Amino acid sequence: MSHYISSSTTYSIADSHAPSTPVTPLERPNPFESPSRSSANSWIEGTRQHEQGSAKLKSGVVEVAEVRNLYFRSRRIKKEDLESPKALQSSRNRSVFQKQTWLIPCLGIFVGICITGVLIYLGLQSQHAGGKFCPILDEDFSSGRLSPNIWTIEQQVGGYGNGAFDQTTDDADVVFVDGGLLHIKPGLQDQKVVETDGATIDLGSSCTGTAFFDCFAHTNVTNGTIVPPVRSGRVNTKKGVSIKYGRVEVTAKMPKGDWLWPAIWMLPVDDAYGSWPASGEIDIAETRGNNYSYNAGPGGGNDMVTSALHWGPESKMDSYLQTWNQLSALHSEFGDKFHTFGLEWTDRYIYTYVDSVLLQVLYVPFTQRFWDRGHYPASNANGTSLLDPWSTTGRLSTPFDQRFYLILNVAVGGTNGYFKDSAGSKPWADASPIARKEFWQARDQWFPTWQKNGDMQVKSVKMWEKC
Incomplete structure (x- = not known):
């Protein structure tokens, strides 16, 4: 059904027979064309007509002329006729302080920096709260030699209780001062002495050991016993300088090379509470010459440094693991450059550090007796009763309440477990009766790793004692 009228056409939307010539797009007004300037009333009238037209569309019948009025019509409004948004209006009315909100985070950052500075300052002050320390040694090796009034160059072949593979010697190519640096440079033993049956090393009166x-x-070629296959060095200040409470700072570069064992440490001048470890040992800094890939503990390779206190009623009850800690070199190794290895020691605490007192390695407060700290049994493995060797003093710092002297050395290998079996291609076994020989036979593997930076280089040694 359809109805045709000449002036206007009315048809049902539902009718399937629409006019064959509907209104073309060209005949329709452009919906995006800006209309002429109009008032607000014309805008309201246009909206009303649009709503009426939408109602007719919903009813199903609409005239073509009215369809034209249903298209979207934009209106250009003058800027002065448009009211400012509330947000914009409120921003114009804000105070100067409200507009400068960026000051708040900046002020917070500034306050944070100030607080950090205060905390660092207080930390430095608290670390030196142990009292006044007076200098007693300032060694920079500028004299070109080690003063015999202060330093002792040790000479021994027994391995110092660790089964070490080095002979400590005063040979000028092993322990020497050059360019303002003390060098301790390990090297190979004379091959003839190592491999000749019956060859001996007798230190005689120059020996600094007692056994x-x-x-x-x-x-002895028959049973595989050999002399120490390496010559190295160990120096101490026992003769010239020792302290009871104070500070120590050693600026040094640690050696790099497989199975080297450099150490900066202290022992008591007198064994006031018995033989090691009853009278104590202070390890300021120990590391290994092996590179960062060596990860057998405690500690690792040349990328780690450890500090420890050794103490206990007898040698098989060394409780150092209760007073031990380590520090990483942070993406480098301690043989790459010089570092300052420090100790501060009072009757209330011991702590060690690297380069700065804020870079602490070990901190041990003397808040309880070491006997109580150790939780020792009533008797040892043999059934012998254990006695508290520190019971007579009444001091919480005992056994670390006596005079200690400084030691610098580079040990090599050993059978005490510091280098663990089967770790890092270790060429000997600790329990082997021919461990020294096994190590010597693998020298083509480890000796080349010593060639570039295999010596400990010490730039300065400073010691203070509590005044």
């Missing part, structure tokens, strides 16, 4: 095998060694 026979500290001073005498020999090679």
